[in-house]
Amino acid sequence: MDNKNDIFKEVQDAVLADPVTLPDSLQEENIKKMLDEAAPLRVVKNKSGKRRFAALVACAAVFCLCVGGFVAAQNRSGEILTDSPTAVHDTQAPAQTPDKQQPETAPSADEQADFLSAAVTYDKILSLASSFAEKNSYEYKDVYYAADEGGGLREFFNGFFTSKNDAAQEVIMEDAEAAFGTSSSVMTTAAAMEMAPAAPRPESDSADNTVAGGMANGAATDSAAKPDYGKTNVQVEGVDEADILKNDGENLYLLKGNTLHVIRAYPADAMEELAVVVLKEPFDDEIISYFYANEMFLYNNYVCVILSCSYAEEYTSRTMALVYDISDPANPVFVQRFAQDGSYISSRIADGRLVLVTSHRDFYTYNYTENGQECVVLEDRLIPKVYEGESDGVSVAEPDLSIADDSNPTAFTVVSLLNMDDLNQPVSSEAVLGGGTEIFCTNKNLFISRVCYKTREYKSDDAADSLMIAASSEAETQIFSFSFAGGEVTRLATGTVPGRPLNQFSMDEHNGYFRIAVHFDGENDNGLYVLDENLSVVGECEHYGADEQIQSVRFMGDWAYVVTFRQTDPLFVMDLSDPAKPVIAGEVKLPGFSAYLHPIGNGLLLGLGYGGTEDGLDGSAKISLFDVSDPMHPVEADAIVHENASLTTEHKAFCTVSDGSFLIPMYTYGTVNDYGYDVWVQEFGGVLHFAVEDKKLVIRNEFTCTELYSNPNRTTYIGEVAYAVSNYHNPSVYAFDMTDGTLLGTVHTSEPTYVYETSGWKHYVETEAETKYTDSGEGIVVMTSPAYAPDYQGVVVMTTAAPAEVPDVPKTEIAIEAVSPAYIPQTETAVRTTE
């Protein structure tokens, strides 16, 4: 268990303990009365004109028999089924199956052609979207069939067939993608190259990708005098991944909320905050309804921050990259920005180019009426746009559009390449109709996975509605591949495999073959597929870890390591040297499971995760050292288990030190009963420093952060100094001497003064409100929750003045009249002025 569950439980306990009184009108007898007064509508008119209901007359007859007053109700409603010619026609028709019931299968030749061809036009996209909108406009009588045709029902029922391990799985997946976790690390190239197990078969040549860590970007500019330092632990060597912490060997860059903090970290006795950058400033005059920084890159002298935002009145998600020049770290200078439509999926810096992947889906609107819903295509938002610099958005050009799946046009995957070495170069973009979920990226190619669920027919015992189509738990994963050749993003191929991948580590490319490990929810089984460059399956290995779910995957050249889990953790070693015949070479079963696998060379593999017994997890944290040098007989060479503890299993939180040792954030906890119920509290929060010596795990040190709420979620190092970074409140950095564990210094970052602006509301954060806003103007004071700026302490100041009319309300015009202390944390006050 980790603290995410603690907070979930705390919230749930409090919410459920809330003594809510059901109003009289909602009591059962009054509801019955209300229902009796408003007899059921029997509207069957369908906009599409396609009738799918058989025996409606019979159904209505049953209704008449059963419901006293129904006939009268029909008369009142004025929309009786027999009034509609189409309905009459349909009642006489035999039971029809819905028109679009074919399950999503591997893309046909046509689909592949659509993906590759340049024949996709805006008109074609609009016609697909319009047809989807029509299917999703329905009256309540039609809700199920209509939703199903559009794929809505498929999604609706997806999830009701989840496996036994669902609860455990959910915890893990949430942990893996924890938005607030994070880190840094480096793996020496030498160690990486050694990694291939001493296998019967020689390791194949080109280590074109797949080795953790690496002296990725930024290394080129380091002067020789700089000590070694930690870099973000990445999946593919040389392909940088964004994170909330970056380290340039002298300064640390931290991202929190809407702010970038620059901290001089080395030498540790001179630690201080150099700069606080409010990321909204470059577009201060633009009205954003929400805005937060996801993660960032450090590339040469640039920091590139990836933000999610939504423009007011548009309500569409946009993802923005802001580039700052940090040649003078104390004065970051805004250089350039780029944005594209869609919510953020992931990003990389590969071959000197920012790869930005988003999912654009805000192009339908739903109007609800008493009788049903109407779905409308927002034509001007349909085609995703890219925004270079300050310019207005430009729709992705027709030749750059493709269609991966025309049956469910609910989202585009948008990919852009931005040249980080020449920010003024035009951006290259592609958009695919079909929303992606995970990416795998090398310096040459990008692979995007898209999970979809097949449909299944159900017979109903209700004679009137003899057939329904619903989602099955059978997932398929569609894969799109793109090339970066010539600095342009170009689509290559699309393919499909059964099942669904766990995360980015489930995918890999080696010697021109794409490999993917998947879980089958339906059978609760697992598979691994090898695909050629056309993304056609050439080899497969299915049915391993039956009744268990994949918890972590790592590919290393010709080898794959897969951990599955139900109650114990088998680690499977798979031999992929013959792409046509991937086989399981060996396995080892252990209690607990590893949520992240990290190869360290010499046929050794670290597993970070959860300890347990034969009966399941026991709340402990575990680091396993696997010896996979004999692939037929992998063994756990050693393990460290901490009771009541949690490791950060986010791969970016893991850091490799240049001497081959490792840093990882960890905390242990116990319970106190201060609130009348058990509350988990931190006992140790800090960083574990360990090493592997003679195939044994050796704990070198535990760096403890003693302050309350200082659980670090990232760690890195410079020279002999280890840093723990905590992201509670304002981020804090703790520096430790790696040799003896002494705390060398602490920096608590400061608070920004201006947070963000929404439509008509300006959100400020100040620390000394009372002294700044003492004028009693026209304003009224309202309570607001700290959640409006949850990441900040201070004063939230809001104005309702429309920004167009009053671009910037002078602070002296904002008055504080009164606040209700009971609802306001000591350091927060909220102000709203009226016009």
Added chain:
Amino acid sequence: MDNSELKLIHAAKNGDSGAFAALYAQYAEQLYRFALYYMRNPADAEDAVQDAVLQAFRSVSSLRKEDSFRSWLFKILCNVCKKKLTENKNIITDESVQDNPDLCNQESPGLDHAVRLTVREAVAALPPEDRQIVLLSVVAGYTSAEIAAMLGLNAATVRSTKSRSLARLRTMLSEECKNG
């Protein structure tokens, strides 16, 4: 789901308002609690539940998957709440949190009052979409996959939203503990 509930569903599908009301009563408290936290004031919550129940009753005959009755009710309630919030979007309802007697003025045995207030306030202050996901999880007990299915979202999106919201709640709550 036991047989009695299936029988009720069959009866409700045939227009039996009493059966439908009985079905509703099983989940009434959950639905109302969800709506109260989502809408943030009792009057809107009451309206939303009434509207949702009415809509559900009118379309229950088209319910194909009977063992998903509860999810289906929640899905309809979500849509109704979302629509109402959209309609009310120009009206700032934060005041309603403090004016809300249900949310603020009742003592609950066994829980520290101050702590609970903070949790309420924190939940109420999440953005509506995030709040909806957190509440479906906290009040209705749905997994991220179920919520994703219900709202027509990607499961990963739900997980990350939930994760982000919980992290926000944790920040707010820990700030509270520290300050108060």
